[in-house]
Amino acid sequence: MTDSLHFGSLKKSVILLHIETNLFDLYLEGKPYHPTVDMLRLHRTEERVWEQANLHVSIHSDQLQVLSIAVFNPNRGELEPWQNEQACFPIFYETQTYNLLVEKKADIDLSFYHENYSLREAVLPKGKRVLSGNLNFQNEIGFSELELRSSASSLFRIRLEVFPVKMDYKRDYQVILQDVNHQIHNLTFDFLRKTYQLTGLKETKHQSLTEYFTILRYLFDQLIKAVQRIEGSPHTQMHQSQRIVPAERAKKINTKTLQCLSKNPQQLVKDPANGMVRVRGEKYVPTHVLDTRRVVNYDTQENRFVRWVFLRIEQKLKDLWQLLKDQKRLEDPLLAQTMTRMQKEVRRVLQFDFLQVGTMKQMSVSLVMQMAPGYREVYKYYLMLLKGLILQDDLFRLSLKDLATLYEYWCFLKIHQLLSNKYELVRQDIIKLDYSGVFVKLKKSAASTVTYRNPKNGEIFKLFYNQALRGPTLTQKPDNVLTLRKMETSTEYKYVFDAKYRLNPAEPGTPYYATYDGLPGPEEDDVNTMHRYRDAIVHAEKDSEQFERTMFGAYVLFPYPDEKKYKEHRLYKSIKAVNVGAFPFLPGSTKLLEEFLDEIILDSPENAYERAVRPRGSKEYYDNKYTGKNVLVGCMSREEQLEIALRNKFYHTPLENITNHKLLTQLEYVALYQSKKFFGKSNEIVGVKYYGKIKDWKIVKRGEITVISSKHNPPDKLYVVFEIEEWETRKEIILPGGHGVRSIAFTSKYIFDRAQEIAELKLENEEELLLWREARRRGRVEVKLDHEHLDYAKKVMSVSLKGQ
Numbered sequence: 001m002t003d004s005l006h007f008g009s010l011k012k013s014v015i016l017l018h019i020e021t022n023l024f025d026l027y028l029e030g031k032p033y034h035p036t037v038d039m040l041r042l043h044r045t046e047e048r049v050w051e052q053a054n055l056h057v058s059i060h061s062d063q064l065q066v067l068s069i070a071v072f073n074p075n076r077g078e079l080e081p082w083q084n085e086q087a088c089f090p091i092f093y094e095t096q097t098y099n100l101l102v103e104k105k106a107d108i109d110l111s112f113y114h115e116n117y118s119l120r121e122a123v124l125p126k127g128k129r130v131l132s133g134n135l136n137f138q139n140e141i142g143f144s145e146l147e148l149r150s151s152a153s154s155l156f157r158i159r160l161e162v163f164p165v166k167m168d169y170k171r172d173y174q175v176i177l178q179d180v181n182h183q184i185h186n187l188t189f190d191f192l193r194k195t196y197q198l199t200g201l202k203e204t205k206h207q208s209l210t211e212y213f214t215i216l217r218y219l220f221d222q223l224i225k226a227v228q229r230i231e232g233s234p235h236t237q238m239h240q241s242q243r244i245v246p247a248e249r250a251k252k253i254n255t256k257t258l259q260c261l262s263k264n265p266q267q268l269v270k271d272p273a274n275g276m277v278r279v280r281g282e283k284y285v286p287t288h289v290l291d292t293r294r295v296v297n298y299d300t301q302e303n304r305f306v307r308w309v310f311l312r313i314e315q316k317l318k319d320l321w322q323l324l325k326d327q328k329r330l331e332d333p334l335l336a337q338t339m340t341r342m343q344k345e346v347r348r349v350l351q352f353d354f355l356q357v358g359t360m361k362q363m364s365v366s367l368v369m370q371m372a373p374g375y376r377e378v379y380k381y382y383l384m385l386l387k388g389l390i391l392q393d394d395l396f397r398l399s400l401k402d403l404a405t406l407y408e409y410w411c412f413l414k415i416h417q418l419l420s421n422k423y424e425l426v427r428q429d430i431i432k433l434d435y436s437g438v439f440v441k442l443k444k445s446a447a448s449t450v451t452y453r454n455p456k457n458g459e460i461f462k463l464f465y466n467q468a469l470r471g472p473t474l475t476q477k478p479d480n481v482l483t484l485r486k487m488e489t490s491t492e493y494k495y496v497f498d499a500k501y502r503l504n505p506a507e508p509g510t511p512y513y514a515t516y517d518g519l520p521g522p523e524e525d526d527v528n529t530m531h532r533y534r535d536a537i538v539h540a541e542k543d544s545e546q547f548e549r550t551m552f553g554a555y556v557l558f559p560y561p562d563e564k565k566y567k568e569h570r571l572y573k574s575i576k577a578v579n580v581g582a583f584p585f586l587p588g589s590t591k592l593l594e595e596f597l598d599e600i601i602l603d604s605p606e607n608a609y610e611r612a613v614r615p616r617g618s619k620e621y622y623d624n625k626y627t628g629k630n631v632l633v634g635c636m637s638r639e640e641q642l643e644i645a646l647r648n649k650f651y652h653t654p655l656e657n658i659t660n661h662k663l664l665t666q667l668e669y670v671a672l673y674q675s676k677k678f679f680g681k682s683n684e685i686v687g688v689k690y691y692g693k694i695k696d697w698k699i700v701k702r703g704e705i706t707v708i709s710s711k712h713n714p715p716d717k718l719y720v721v722f723e724i725e726e727w728e729t730r731k732e733i734i735l736p737g738g739h740g741v742r743s744i745a746f747t748s749k750y751i752f753d754r755a756q757e758i759a760e761l762k763l764e765n766e767e768e769l770l771l772w773r774e775a776r777r778r779g780r781v782e783v784k785l786d787h788e789h790l791d792y793a794k795k796v797m798s799v800s801l802k803g804q
Contacts, residue, residue: 016091016098018079019057020067021156023106024148030098032074032091034165039505039520040561042168043090051170052087054143054161060154090163094139094403102131102148110155113147116194117332137162139402139501141173142195162195164403166503166559167586173403175587176410183413186211186388186440188406192335193399200396204388208440209320211389214398216313219381220342226381227306227349230374234354237297247286260290298353302368302375304360307350309382314346404501409442411499411557411585412465412480416450418594419463423601426451426460442466454601459487461601478533478554484601495600496533496554497593499585500526503558519569522558522582527571530554530580553600556582563589602774629746630668632722633688633761633790638678644708645672646690646727652705655718657744669693669749670722673741673758687758688734692724734758737782745791759783762793771799 017028037043043051057069070079071088082088092098100123104110112123112131123133137144141164148156163169167176177197180188191210199214244260321330321339330336349355369379389398400406442448448465464481480497506513506520534551555575566572566584575581575596583593634653636642645651651670658664671691679686703715737757747761755761760783763772775781782800785793 013099014072015079016072017055017158017160018068018070019158020069021105022065022067023063023104023108023155024110025103025105026148026158027101027103028098029101030092030096032072032089034093034096035507036165036503036505036520037090037093037163039507042165043163043170050089053090053092053163054159055082055086055088056159057084058157058159060156061150064155090161090169092137092160092162093165094137094141094162095165097134097136099134100132100146104129109151111149113149113154113334114194115145115192115196117192117335119144119194120332120334137194139404140193140195140400141169141403142197142400143397144195166501168561171588172559172561172586176406177400179417179587180406180410180413181390183417184440187409187442188400189389189440190399190401191329192332193402196397196399198396199389199398201384201387202390206440207386207388209316209323210398210440211387212316212385213320214389214396215385215387216316216342217338218396219384220345223378223381224345224349226374226377227310227352228374230306230378231352231354233373234298235300235302235368235372235375236354237300244288244290247289257290298355299357300368301360301364302366302372303354303357305363305369306375306378307355307357308360309378310346310349310355313385314343314350317343317346407501407559408479408499411497412442412448412463414585414587414590415480415482415497415593415597416463418590418597419450419452422598423452423461424455426453457487459601460485476533476536480557482597482600484603486603492550493552493600493603494550496530496551497557497583498526498530498533498554499557501559502526503560516570517568519565520560521566521569521571522556526556526558527574527580527582530556530582534580553579555580557585557593558582559586560584561586561589563592566592628666628748629663630666631671631691631747631749631752632667632669633671633673633741633745633747633752635673635675635741635743636678641708642672642674642679642690648707649692649724649727650707651722651724652708652719653744654713655699655720658720663746664697664720667694667697667722667746669752670724671752675740676736685733687736689730690727691730691752692727694722695725696723697721732756734761738788739785739793740789742789742791756780757783758790759785759793759796762790762796763799764796768796768799775799775801 013029013031015027015029016032017026019026045051055071057066059066069082069084071082072078072091073080074089074091100112102110102112110131111125112120112133114120114123119135122135123131126132131148135146141162143159143161146158146160147154164173167173177188186204186206186208189208189210191213201215204211317339321343324330324335324339365379369375389396401409442465449467450463452461452463453459454461461482461484464483466477466479467481469476469478469481478496479499482495482497484493484495485491486493500522502523504512504521504523506516506518508518512521512524531554533554553575556571560566561584563584569582571581572583572592573581575583583596585593632651632653634651636645651672669691671688673688674685676686697720699718699720701715702710702713702717702719705719705721734752734755735757737759739758741758745761747755751761751763760772760781762785763769763783772781772783780801782798784797786795786797787793
């Protein structure tokens with residue numbers, strides 16, 4: 001079944017399936033085409049051959065005869081004869097509407113049945129001879145069974161297969177199911193939806209009520225038959241019952257009877273004619289004797305176990321009933337009827353005589369439970385009821401969550417997997433689940449938080465699922481939020497990754513096609529939601545009314561397989577421009593997001609901040625902040641100078657050293673450099689340790705500076721004297737690292753606070769700062785200048801990691 005060139009032209013509804021029988025004609029009408037499927041060439045192999053779809057027809061009455069079956073072939077654009085179990089094209093898709101029409105040929109009672117209540121109610125009688133209605137599977141994928149009944153008995157069934165429209169069935173959807181079930185085996189399961197998958201049994205520690213009810217419903221009638229078989233021949237124990245009875249009622253007399261009479265002679269009366277007991281030649285007759293009888297006892301370990309099993313089933317059914325009632329799922333009368341019947345049957349079984357026994361205190365497997373008819377079946381079914389279910393071709397039919405929910409879960413779990421492959425998990429019990437309902441869900445809010453550590457620098461970061469973020473206006477609940485903390489700052493950098501199971505295929509002739517050069521991508525309103533998240537999620541410090549943005553980026557995750565092609569999309573390029581956009585994210589398309597996650601985790605605080613859109617005028621503001629020379633680094637010529645400067649809270653230097661006098665107006669700090677020449681003795685500090693904020697400054701003659709003497713400078717030479725508020729000590733000394741300061745040098749406070757070696761104080765332009773920041777994130781930096789002394793150097797020669 002090769003790809004069709006004419007497939008995309010079939011945009012009108014056609015008859016997809018026609019079944020003719022002796023009692024009725026059945027038609028399923030709809031579009032065998034979906035624009036997204038056709039644009040993305042989904043459900044094809046590499047050779048452009050269609051995947052095979054499952055279609056099965058089964059007859060359940062001797063009165064019914066199938067005369068012909070025809071299935072639509074989109075390659076030929078017409079119906080063609082079809083044999084049962086023969087492969088067919090994928091012609092049924094999620095979110096599309098299909099019309100079911102049944103025309104009776106005979107006067108029979110005919111009704112439509114589906115396990116899902118909403119689909120069942122969609123197809124109703126239209127007059128005396130017609131059943132019709134619209135079927136829409138929404139975002140549910142897999143098998144679906146349509147059934148026709150006559151007088152409440154099954155007459156005819158069709159099993160069809162529903163395909164996804166935004167991802168490939170085999171390549172993507174099946175892998176998503178496997179990925180989710182691999183991490184949390186029952187997270188994909190739901191309760192009585194419109195489609196189902198085949199499942200088998202597996203061991204589990206946490207069984208959901210959905211799994212329990214699925215297994216129980218399949219085994220229930222067999223379980224009842226097994227216990228009825230036990231009732232015909234229950235396991236018993238025989239024991240002797242001894243009691244005092246009138247002599248004429250005694251049935252069995254033995255030596256114990258005589259022993260009892262010898263101890264109770266008052267029960268003997270004289271009877272010379274018929275005495276049974278002779279005492280000293282006289283005959284006596286007993287009035288009462290000890291009678292021994294064998295009694296049947298049902299209170300065995302095996303019967304206690306059977307009772308315990310049915311009590312457990314009764315409680316599970318009560319719990320399920322209450323949950324379904326709370327969730328308004330019992331509006332389905334057939335489901336309520338099924339559960340009511342099961343509960344009545346269980347209560348009836350518990351009234352059996354052989355089950356009026358005590359409480360099971362401990363369980364041990366006897367030969368009776370393993371081999372006796374009825375008992376071995378109950379024990380086998382009990383073990384099956386303890387198990388979970390796993391997706392495979394097996395006995396049990398189980399509904400799965402809709403694809404939009406599954407995709408949301410998978411995105412969270414896949415991001416977690418990508419991060420845990422490269423970074424350390426701080427906590428192992430990370431993903432929290434909600435077992436309170438009929439089926440398992442991911443627990444929302446702060447409960448589902450994964451914490452990681454970057455082994456390269458020790459930074460901690462967190463991944464939140466569906467966290468509620470309250471702001472001054474409305475609460476926002478994005479799907480996934482990655483929160484980063486950088487070592488050099490206390491600011492939290494947050495990024496939203498919101499899963500959207502939506503895709504615009506960019507059909508020719510549409511505005512989307514014209515706007516984005518024919519490239520498929522995310523829906524525009526989803527990207528607009530990312531702008532809302534970024535702007536609406538704000539934070540205010542305690543006791544402050546000033547709010548600040550905490551979201552530094554927001555991105556849509558959407559199902560699209562071609563990462564290479566998507567790189568040319570405007571909404572991918574917008575990530576670099578404004579930090580809002582979208583990433584394609586499917587099992588085989590995770591590279592772009594993985595690279596981006598590594599990038600933002602390794603970002604310096606400055607790079608992280610600069611990714612965000614800043615207000616107009618920020619460039620001039622931050623250029624001045626980063627490159628403004630507001631720190632003077634002065635060299636100490638001798639130990640006495642350092643001691644006097646620290647004691648008197650001042651620093652002085654010849655005015656001629658400051659060639660640009662405008663610098664005096666912007667200087668805010670003075671730092672003291674202790675050279676290796678004068679302070680390089682043992683136990684002496686070399687480098688910059690002390691710095692202080694300038695309180696005031698003035699220009700004076702050298703002779704006016706009396707706290708420290710000078711033999712080499714004339715008294716009328718002009719000096720600048722800086723008055724310091726308080727000298728402070730750096731936590732980490734700025735080391736020489738092969739460079740020094742001859743007299744004085746200037747740098748910015750931003751660089752001064754982060755420098756580890758003297759040469760780093762020379763960094764000035766944005767390119768040098770970028771190289772330096774990124775190198776610092778990966779280890780210690782080596783900056784090489786074109787001169788040994790900082791104040792004589794003209795330029796930075798290189799910036800690299802130490803040892804490279």
